[in-house]
Amino acid sequence: MSLPHAILTALLERPSSGLELTRRFDRSIGYFWSATHQQIYRELGKLESEGYIRTLPAEQPARGQKKSYEVLPAGRAELARWTAASQDPKPQRDVLLLRLRAAAVVGTEGLEADLRRHLELHRRQLAEYEEIQRRDFPPGKDAREDRLRHLVLRAGIDLETFWTQWLSHALEEFGELPDLP
Amino acid sequence: MSLPHAILTALLERPSSGLELTRRFDRSIGYFWSATHQQIYRELGKLESEGYIRTLPAEQPARGQKKSYEVLPAGRAELARWTAASQDPKPQRDVLLLRLRAAAVVGTEGLEADLRRHLELHRRQLAEYEEIQRRDFPPGKDAREDRLRHLVLRAGIDLETFWTQWLSHALEEFGELPDLP
DNA sequence: GTCCACATGTAACTGGTTACATGATTGG
DNA sequence: CCAATCATGTAACCAGTTACATGTGGAC
Numbered sequence: 554m555s556l557p558h559a560i561l562t563a564l565l566e567r568p569s570s571g572l573e574l575t576r577r578f579d580r581s582i583g584y585f586w587s588a589t590h591q592q593i594y595r596e597l598g599k600l601e602s603e604g605y606i607r608t609l610p611a612e613q614p615a616r617g618q619k620k621s622y623e624v625l626p627a628g629r630a631e632l633a634r635w636t637a638a639s640q641d642p643k644p645q646r647d648v649l650l651l652r653l654r655a656a657a658v659v660g661t662e663g664l665e666a667d668l669r670r671h672l673e674l675h676r677r678q679l680a681e682y683e684e685i686q687r688r689d690f691p692p693g694k695d696a697r698e699d700r701l702r703h704l705v706l707r708a709g710i711d712l713e714t715f716w717t718q719w720l721s722h723a724l725e726e727f728g729e730l731p732d733l734p
Numbered sequence: 735m736s737l738p739h740a741i742l743t744a745l746l747e748r749p750s751s752g753l754e755l756t757r758r759f760d761r762s763i764g765y766f767w768s769a770t771h772q773q774i775y776r777e778l779g780k781l782e783s784e785g786y787i788r789t790l791p792a793e794q795p796a797r798g799q800k801k802s803y804e805v806l807p808a809g810r811a812e813l814a815r816w817t818a819a820s821q822d823p824k825p826q827r828d829v830l831l832l833r834l835r836a837a838a839v840v841g842t843e844g845l846e847a848d849l850r851r852h853l854e855l856h857r858r859q860l861a862e863y864e865e866i867q868r869r870d871f872p873p874g875k876d877a878r879e880d881r882l883r884h885l886v887l888r889a890g891i892d893l894e895t896f897w898t899q900w901l902s903h904a905l906e907e908f909g910e911l912p913d914l915p
Numbered sequence: 916g917t918c919c920a921c922a923t924g925t926a927a928c929t930g931g932t933t934a935c936a937t938g939a940t941t942g943g
Numbered sequence: 944c945c946a947a948t949c950a951t952g953t954a955a956c957c958a959g960t961t962a963c964a965t966g967t968g969g970a971c
Contacts, residue, residue, distance in 0.1 A: 555829050556958080562836045572922055586832050587825035592959065594924060618967070619922065629840060636836045637844025640829060642852060644768035648736050648821060650886050651767050655743040655817045657882040659810060663818025671823060700907055701838040705831050708900050715896055719889050726881055737930080753950055773931065775952060799939070800950065918971085925964070936953075943946090 554635075556596055559586045561605065561624055561632045568609060568623040571597055584682075584709055597622060605631055653723070665727050672720040679713035682706060735816075737777055740767045742786065742805055742813045749790060749804040752778055765863075765890055778803060786812055834904070846908050853901040860894035863887060 563574055563582050574597075575590040577583070588596075600606045605628030609621040624632075649671065656664050690703045744755055744763050755778075756771040758764070769777075781787045786809030790802040805813075830852065837845050871884045 554958090555827075555832055558836060559832055562832070562839055565839045570922080571924090582832075582835070583825070585826050585828045585835075587827065589960070590922090591924080591961085594922095598924095632836055633840040633843070636833050636840055637848075639848045639851065640833075642855060643829070644764070645766050646736075646768065647766045647889075649823070650889055651736055651740055651743070651763075652817050652821075653882055653886050654763070654766075655739060655813055657886075658743055658746045659814040659817055661882070662814070667818075667820045670820065674823060701834055701842070704904055704907060705834050707903075708828075708831055711896055711900060715892055719892060722888075723885055726885060735930090751950080752952090756950095770932070771950090772933085772952080775950095779952095916971105918969105920969090921967080923964100923966080925962105927960100927962085929960075930958090932955100932957075934953105934955085936951100938949100938951080940949075941947085943944105 555586065556588055556592060557600055557605075558632055558635050559588065560593065560596055560600065561628050564606060564622055564624045565629065565632070568621055570619050570621045572619075573621075585705070600628065604628075661727065665724065668720055668724055668727070672717060672724065675713050675716040675720065679710065679717060682710045682713060686710065736767065737769055737773060738781055738786075739813055739816050740769065741774065741777055741781065742809050745787060745803055745805045746810065746813070749802055751800050751802045753800075754802075766886070781809065785809075842908065846905065849901055849905055849908070853898060853905065856894050856897040856901065860891065860898060863891045863894060867891065 559578075559582055560574065563569065563577055569577065571590065571594050574593050575588075578586070578588045578593065597606070601608070601622070604625060606622045606624050609623055649668075652664065686703075686706055690699065690706065740759075740763055741755065744750065744758055750758065752771065752775050755774050756769075759767070759769045759774065778787070782789070782803070785806060787803045787805050790804055830849075833845065867884075867887055871880065871887070
């Protein structure tokens with residue numbers, strides 16, 4: 554039950570149409586909560602019928618016509634409630650780790666190339682985050698309310714740092730590891 | 735499409751019944767791929783009908799009777815294929831980071847307590863992983879084929895380390911942060 | 916007037932979750 | 944023999960994914 558709240562957050566930051574939201578979910582918000590345009594349109598419909606958001610005045614008809622939404626007080630209240638509510642972390646699921654465990658049983662044949670590819674992807678993501686940090690959070694600054702956003706960004710940076718290091722380490726092992734079974 | 739492969743891996747490590755698998759998915763494998771018993775039974779049925787696994791001889795009828803499975807050659811081949819196949823990392827989804835971003839808009843009221851709780855959970859998980867490391871991978875050892883398993887465990891340890899550090903850091907910020915909006 | 920990009924949407928499917936049902940075995 | 948536990952399963956639901964459909968407006 555997080556997509557509606559991701560959308561409410563995005564709309565509070567700035568009222569948008571479905572497609573604008575989709576684009577923002579491909580960048581900033583999407584870095585830790587991704588969504589496709591189909592999900593977003595579906596959810597916008599639900600949020601509207603529940604009275605959490607409404608289309609901005611200057612209402613247009615349907616298809617092909619841009620339609621922007623803003624958050625209503627009930628929507629903001631719901632988001633605040635959700636943010637504060639206790640939630641258990643949901644169980645991990647990581648395909649790469651699973652594949653490594655499988656490789657311990659059926660052999661590492663062919664796995665190395667994909668590890669290299671993942672390493673490259675994580676390096677690129679890390680560079681992107683660091684670029685954002687340079688741009689939006691220069692050393693001295695960090696006004697009170699930017700702190701939380703910087704904190705989130707740092708989580709992204711640290712996670713990507715972890716993956717690049719771990720993958721490098723894994724590839725070293727592979728170098729010495731004569732292909733078993 | 736990872737659950738069937740998680741099950742094949744588990745069954746190759748040791749032939750098991752559905753409930754035994756469920757228990758193993760609550761521990762070792764479940765540390766990076768969780769599954770409930772309903773998922774597992776459903777998937778065992780599919781895997782059997784596809785010819786990847788079979789019930790061990792000494793076949794019993796259905797309900798209430800234990801039924802153990804082993805992997806057939808076709809199953810092993812499929813697992814090897816899947817392990818080597820290139821797969822894109824799937825887009826991140828992290829509720830806690832999302833909540834922090836929401837808090838930047840609607841205020842941090844009530845969030846701190848849950849961050850503390852998460853910190854405690856991650857500390858506990860980290861301790862558990864470190865215990866496993868002490869037990870199963872004492873410094874000198876690490877036979878050739880244990881290396882991959884140790885690598886996976888270290889990913890778990892490093893990830894939990896990241897979370898405990900990041901959460902500690904976040905809580906420090908909260909200390910200084912007079913509740914905004 | 917036709918093509919392309921923009922914009923909104925529908926439908927079918929897959930995988931995971933929650934709630935519940937039912938039989939077998941064992942300890943008291 | 945009864946309750947608890949072990950063990951296997953069904954059904955309904957929900958969220959996310961993939962493929963496709965349809966309308967609008969501007970460039971050529």
